[in-house]
Amino acid sequence: MLTARDRIVLEIIAKSTEELRPIIDEKGVSYPDAERIFDLDREAALEKLNELVKEGAMTKKRIDSLVLCPNCGSHLMLAKPSCPSCGSRIITKGRALRHSCGYAGLEQDFLEGKCPICDKQGGYEDLGIQYRCENCGNVFRDPKVSFLCLNCGKESDYISAVIEPVFSYRLKKNKSKLDRLESILKKSYDVKMPGSIRGLSGVVHQFNCVLNDRSGGLIVMDIVARELYVGEDDAFRFALKVMDTAPKRAIFIAIPRISEDALNLLRQNKVEVVEAEDLDEAVDSVTKLLRA
Numbered sequence: 001m002l003t004a005r006d007r008i009v010l011e012i013i014a015k016s017t018e019e020l021r022p023i024i025d026e027k028g029v030s031y032p033d034a035e036r037i038f039d040l041d042r043e044a045a046l047e048k049l050n051e052l053v054k055e056g057a058m059t060k061k062r063i064d065s066l067v068l069c070p071n072c073g074s075h076l077m078l079a080k081p082s083c084p085s086c087g088s089r090i091i092t093k094g095r096a097l098r099h100s101c102g103y104a105g106l107e108q109d110f111l112e113g114k115c116p117i118c119d120k121q122g123g124y125e126d127l128g129i130q131y132r133c134e135n136c137g138n139v140f141r142d143p144k145v146s147f148l149c150l151n152c153g154k155e156s157d158y159i160s161a162v163i164e165p166v167f168s169y170r171l172k173k174n175k176s177k178l179d180r181l182e183s184i185l186k187k188s189y190d191v192k193m194p195g196s197i198r199g200l201s202g203v204v205h206q207f208n209c210v211l212n213d214r215s216g217g218l219i220v221m222d223i224v225a226r227e228l229y230v231g232e233d234d235a236f237r238f239a240l241k242v243m244d245t246a247p248k249r250a251i252f253i254a255i256p257r258i259s260e261d262a263l264n265l266l267r268q269n270k271v272e273v274v275e276a277e278d279l280d281e282a283v284d285s286v287t288k289l290l291r292a
């Protein structure tokens with residue numbers, strides 16, 4: 001079941017990003033945007049995304065694959081190349097040449113341009129970058145690859161390794177109550193929803209909304225929805241972006257409420273704070289605030 005807050009968050013996402021894409025690091029696949037937007041840890045955020053797919057609110061699309069260890073499930077798999085003919089691990093990479101006598105070897109074998117077999121110069125065909133086995137002399141383009149698991153130490157070939165799909169998540173219905181806000185604001189401002197600004201530090205910051213009041217005044221706005229109240233973490237994140245981008249006005253919308261500490265932190269940074277029960281109320285309050 002989608003909660004009321006889920007629906008609000010989905011509308012905010014709909015207005016701020018098209019797609020939630022994963023990052024892959026030593027801990028595995030994660031969705032940092034989803035973690036931030038839903039205020040969940042790694043695993044819970046992934047669970048939430050799949051729940052939203054089940055509810056029909058989002059769709060997921062395969063965008064990548066990971067190789068997993070069949071023994072322990074780890075994705076920390078080190079590729080180990082070997083000779084496809086004899087299996088030796090002692091292989092050398094280089095530019096391969098074929099001499100007119102039929103001998104094929106790596107460039108470095110042709111000392112002073114002479115073929116090591118027939119001792120004659122000239123008449124080489126360039127075979128491109130290839131590998132040579134130092135055990136059996138085989139020259140080949142595609143080494144056999146197996147995988148060493150850095151977690152449990154077991155080695156597996158590509159037949160036994162597990163292929164794990166990696167997904168990106170997209171909103172099914174890209175409709176948001178914030179569309180109403182956008183069309184209201186467009187009458188008086190240049191509106192970007194979402195918008196990004198390069199800060200004094202050089203970092204590019206994303207905001208749910210960036211406004212220009214046509215005399216060059218910059219207004220930035222973020223909307224955060226939490227289960228009970230918006231806390232200091234969210235306030236701090238916004239305050240940092242505001243410090244770095246130095247807008248004329250900064251507006252922070254908290255759904256449904258904001259904690260005392262978070263409110264103080266934002267006020268110290270001259271951020272205007274709006275509390276709203278839902279997006280309709282948020283749109284009304286912001287409209288009023290920006291007309292004032």
Ligand SMILES: [Zn+2]
Nearest residue numbers: 083086133136
């Ligand atoms: Zn070999």
Ligand SMILES: [Zn+2]
Nearest residue numbers: 099101115118
């Ligand atoms: Zn030769």
Ligand SMILES: [Zn+2]
Nearest residue numbers: 069072149152
């Ligand atoms: Zn393993």
